[in-house]
Amino acid sequence: MAVKQKETLLNRYKLRKIRRILSKVNQRADYYAALSDQELQQQTDVFRQRLDAGETLDGILPDAFAAIREADKRVLGKYPYDVQVIGAIAMHQGNIAEMKTGEGKTLTATLPLYLNALSGKGAILVTTNEYLARRDAQEMGRVYRWMGLTVGVGVFDEDEDISAAEKRQIYGSDIMYSTSTALGFDYLIDNLSGSQADKFLRPFNYVIVDEADAVLLDNAQTPLIISGQPRVQSNLFHICNQFVLTLQEEEEYKHDKDKKIVYLTGAGIAYAEEFFDIDDLYDNKSYELNRHINLALRAQHLYQKDRDYVVDEDEVKLLDNRTGRLLEGTRLQSGIHQAIETKENVKLTKESRAMGSVTYQSLFNMFPKLSGMTGTGKIAEDELIATYKVPVIVVPTNSPVQRIDYPDRIYTTLPEKLYATISYVKELHATGQPILLVSGTVDIAEIYSRMLLQEGIAHNTLTAKNLAKEALIIQEAGQLGAVTVATSLAGRGTDIKLGEGVAELGGLAVVGTERMPNSRVDWQLRGRAGRQGDPGMSQFFVSLEDELLVQHGGKRLNRYFEKNNHTERANYGYELTSRRYHRAISLAQQKSEDKAVSARENTIQFDESLRVQRQKIYALRDRLIYNEADLSGKIKEIVTDSISHYLATHPNLTERDLRRYLLDNYTYRFRFFPRSFDPKIVSDFIWTIVREELDKKAAIFQNEEKMAEFYRLSVLKAIDECWIEQVDNLQQLKGIVTMRALAQRDSLSEYYHDSLISYDKMSQEVKDLAVRHMMLSTIEGDSQKGYSIYFV
């Protein structure tokens, strides 16, 4: 209790400071209201000039907010309320504004986006799906354009072929609307491009994340991975599949269903070493084998046919277990897909490798200023501060919330709950009150839909299949007598207006069919009712058989459930009202939330070394691409380094070794060998070859700039080849150390240690490869026709 009070005090203190700024904005309102349209539109230039003259964004905020607020009124017909201006100030200051659903976050965002875009460095709004990004860009775009700013949409249809130049224009817009996925992939794609012409991003500046907790936390559990370039097909899948089929549970492997992990025991490891005739499963030589055993184990025990995937026409297709839909074209990364294919005995698809990977945590932390808005942020504030350093400010609602949230109704088994829910819905429906029945998965939504049909209750079912169409349907969910069945993802971000006479009936009734894996989602669902001070209510139904309770309810609840799980018991069909059940549900949800938090911590910790390496490599690439690195002096160092490394690692050099080395890296034509294999002499000998070849190339170009460009390309290509390999390595390494951890070793420090070693190895390989590219490439063409460089 005490803690809570302190929090609200802090919030009150922050709000008081924000209110002072709000009153400055309000003082400027009359001035801008008196301007003609044309004069108001000219203000954008006025503000830019003030910034050029040295004023700060904070300094011009009162005027800029008052002006865009007035523009919102004239163009969109909506004048942002004071509470919206408070939310806007909070977001400009780099906070997450917690604003209840229906408070008009979309309109609120126009203020900080406008202000921050005036700097000329761009402002981005990220939403949870493409439909919302397009819709908001289109609707709000009108006011920005009216004020003389450019607007872009960063999401595209799959079959749209967008050139880098077009993307550059979109990312160069003053204000851009996009999704976190589109932004993340574009970041990776931009950093895979090899020339200025292919690059399109500009440095990140300011971002507002809509539904910040969902995007920054819930969706951020796994990294974004861009894959391409098939790796050499491995032949270990089959043998490892056969191997794991011979293993005995408990003795040779353990399967922890709770934690969703499976691993070899000591006896299992010994058996593997015997089976494959190797000394140590954990030494570097057995890396690939180890990886494949791990994959086969996971495919066998963690992925269940018809729950996680289906086999359709000899193809393994994944199922999204949140929506139950087929994920066409999606594959599991890092070989697990092939391991499942082996298990199901279908033809193996090519295993692609990761070429770039980034977590949402690192992506959004790249923005100098990050802010967000959501209906439910405060609960997760600690994690938001720890991960992103963004505090949450709770913004008061425009009118008091009138929604009534009833305590959960709890039943023992799923059927009991289903019937209780349906009879509750029937009762409400008889009064004409509109009902939104929300479930966690498509399966459950479909069961309810069938039961409603049996009862003769007409309804719409929404399962996030077609967002635009479903948005239209859910808009009508507040009409008299409407019954809408939806999954928690469906119809997100769409305003539900109450029909005539509905307020008198108590407004929209949200009926939750289970408590969600985290309480923020429950609150989002409740918040679909009682928007903007409307009346409304929410009621959740829970059974002890719900996924949340089975997974996280603990032993006591399981025991109780097992004792009561028969229809002959006296209380069949009755509600469980004892407080301990309510407490058990809260605890189970808390446990599920804690687990998600530590999974995300784990993701961040594992990403840390990749993040540091990625930053170094991307920065180096950019310096090369944008001509900032002076290579002429560097080349000598690179060659010398590469030669000395080779000589140091080949102390007893033979003629055969040297021949191989020269052919592989320097030249296909050499006439004689050095007098002796003394390192100094060999080094001088190789240098002669290098100088000769580079002089020859310089003679073709006859232009220092072109020669510099050639060096740049050679190094860039080397970096890319090695980096792609490294990203993939780290990805695999993560799988391996997780398995080692189960063999009682500290996975994270081993991972850091190994990834550092592989980074150093990579840095050496970059140099060797760069030398190879400079030496063995051929150049064709002339200054008139232009040059083509062919690398081997």
Ligand SMILES: Nc1ncnc2c1ncn2[C@@H]1O[C@H](COP(=O)(O)OP(=O)(O)OP(=O)(O)O)[C@@H](O)[C@H]1O
């Ligand atoms: N200042 C305003 N004046 C008049 N109408 C407004 C104002 N602000 C918002 N609205 C309207 O209120 C409704 C709710 O807005 P919106 O959908 O943006 O809310 P939200 O906070 O984003 O809700 P959700 O959390 O569900 O996305 C919309 O119809 C919007 O046009």
